[in-house]
Amino acid sequence: MNFENLVIISNFDLPTIVSSGDAGGYSNFVFIHSEELGNAPWDKEMRTFYDLIVIGAGSIGVPVAMEFAKKGQSVLVIDSLPSPGQGQDKKAIGGIRATHSDKGKIVVSQRSIEIFSQWKEDYGDDIHWKSNGYSFPAYTQKDEDILRDLMKIQQHFGLNIQWLSPEEYRELNPGINMEGLRGSTYSPEDGSASPLLFTQSSYFRAMEYGAKFKFKETVVGFHIKNNKISSVRTNRGNYSSAHVLNAAGSNAKEVSQMAGIDIPVKPDSHEAGICEPVKPFMGPMVVDMRKEASSINFYFYQISEGQVVFCMTPDPPIWGTDNRATSLFLPMIARRMIKIMPMLANLKVRRTWRGQYPMTPDGFPIVGKMKELDNFYQAVGMCGQGFMLGPGMAEVIYRLITENYRSDDLEISKSFDPYRDFKDQEIFK
Numbered sequence: 001m002n003f004e005n006l007v008i009i010s011n012f013d014l015p016t017i018v019s020s021g022d023a024g025g026y027s028n029f030v031f032i033h034s035e036e037l038g039n040a041p042w043d044k045e046m047r048t049f050y051d052l053i054v055i056g057a058g059s060i061g062v063p064v065a066m067e068f069a070k071k072g073q074s075v076l077v078i079d080s081l082p083s084p085g086q087g088q089d090k091k092a093i094g095g096i097r098a099t100h101s102d103k104g105k106i107v108v109s110q111r112s113i114e115i116f117s118q119w120k121e122d123y124g125d126d127i128h129w130k131s132n133g134y135s136f137p138a139y140t141q142k143d144e145d146i147l148r149d150l151m152k153i154q155q156h157f158g159l160n161i162q163w164l165s166p167e168e169y170r171e172l173n174p175g176i177n178m179e180g181l182r183g184s185t186y187s188p189e190d191g192s193a194s195p196l197l198f199t200q201s202s203y204f205r206a207m208e209y210g211a212k213f214k215f216k217e218t219v220v221g222f223h224i225k226n227n228k229i230s231s232v233r234t235n236r237g238n239y240s241s242a243h244v245l246n247a248a249g250s251n252a253k254e255v256s257q258m259a260g261i262d263i264p265v266k267p268d269s270h271e272a273g274i275c276e277p278v279k280p281f282m283g284p285m286v287v288d289m290r291k292e293a294s295s296i297n298f299y300f301y302q303i304s305e306g307q308v309v310f311c312m313t314p315d316p317p318i319w320g321t322d323n324r325a326t327s328l329f330l331p332m333i334a335r336r337m338i339k340i341m342p343m344l345a346n347l348k349v350r351r352t353w354r355g356q357y358p359m360t361p362d363g364f365p366i367v368g369k370m371k372e373l374d375n376f377y378q379a380v381g382m383c384g385q386g387f388m389l390g391p392g393m394a395e396v397i398y399r400l401i402t403e404n405y406r407s408d409d410l411e412i413s414k415s416f417d418p419y420r421d422f423k424d425q426e427i428f429k
């Protein structure tokens, strides 16, 4: 066999080009990192102009790339990190619900649930979809009233959600603390999936449809001409496109400021954790809305592989991008989890981690076209729901950018309007 002209194209984090003699003795091997493919002289599909450039290969950017490429549009995704989903996407615990408090999020998540639940059939990859449902148990009259009022809105939009008595709820989540329990909502069609598996699968499908990705490349500015972004400037080069989408998650504000536009997105730190796997014993996700000292709500569920995963909303919020896990989180959430489900005391925790919700002042995403620049769009501020909103939101974004609106798109988008006053508050941020 003659290795003379052998070229290895690798997804691993190897040096961009390994010079002759560096590759384990195979003197004529050339390694090229996937990020370089678009620049390779033999890449016949290299483009200088794209229909869309997406900044950020995360929970939103990857499904958007897939949607555009699937519909035959040329799309380039740029991300500072070495592979897809390495921002906040991989920090998510995989909860997927349509039980929100406004039309926009409900309708988008309903579509996401259709996509997640059919993913294996449609694309062949197992993303660990589990239709475990969500539940919001109520221990106070106030919480019961809020949940029952919300159910009316949710049912109005066609959500399958019902109120269970304490005894009915115990059937689903045995071991739940019955003391003071007034009942619970139960939405069986909500569920969960693996953010890692889903984003990897969408990434590979996006590439099959023709999307291009550039990793380890950071957007540092824009060239603006005639009220338009004429090119996106990175630390490695310039790229041009008809449209530019900011999907930069926790960095969305900085990226938007590069175009001279301020948007209210702040990184809001949350911690999460995972236990060792055990036999299935839990039904739906439990969301405890009660506020206690140093924390607001917390939520946990058992994933399809048996581990219980959990997450908490700190009070007051912890702003910033410090990713170091704290010693306060685990004792605090463990105490709360054992209080609501005492049998959890037997579980062993494997690890905890910290990440950020890209938070807006009202808890609703910011999605839409910027008035200041003709071809600049935002898909940012996904708060604690970017993973669950991702695939449904990608379809909405496709229709907004290509102006192929469906009849209710403009109404759905109202909740995400970048120019709203941010005074209303999403109840379940």
Ligand SMILES: Cc1cc2nc3c(=O)[nH]c(=O)nc-3n(C[C@H](O)[C@H](O)[C@H](O)COP(=O)(O)OP(=O)(O)OC[C@H]3O[C@@H](n4cnc5c(N)ncnc54)[C@H](O)[C@@H]3O)c2cc1C
Binding pocket: 055, 056, 057, 058, 059, 060, 061, 078, 079, 080, 081, 085, 086, 087, 088, 089, 090, 091, 092, 093, 094, 095, 096, 217, 218, 219, 220, 247, 248, 249, 250, 251, 252, 255, 270, 271, 272, 311, 353, 354, 355, 356, 357, 358, 379, 380, 381, 382, 383, 384, 385, 386, 387, 388, 389
């Ligand atoms: C502990 C925790 C638990 C969570 N649990 C859930 C859950 O159960 N369900 C759920 O739906 N959501 C959950 N979330 C929220 C979810 O993770 C986020 O809402 C979602 O990841 C945001 O998606 P995004 O695409 O906006 O950002 P990201 O996924 O973070 O992607 C943004 C990307 O942009 C890139 N980028 C930024 N700036 C630049 C630049 N200048 N140039 C190039 N690239 C750039 C980043 O590297 C990153 O990869 C959780 C979050 C945390 C922290």
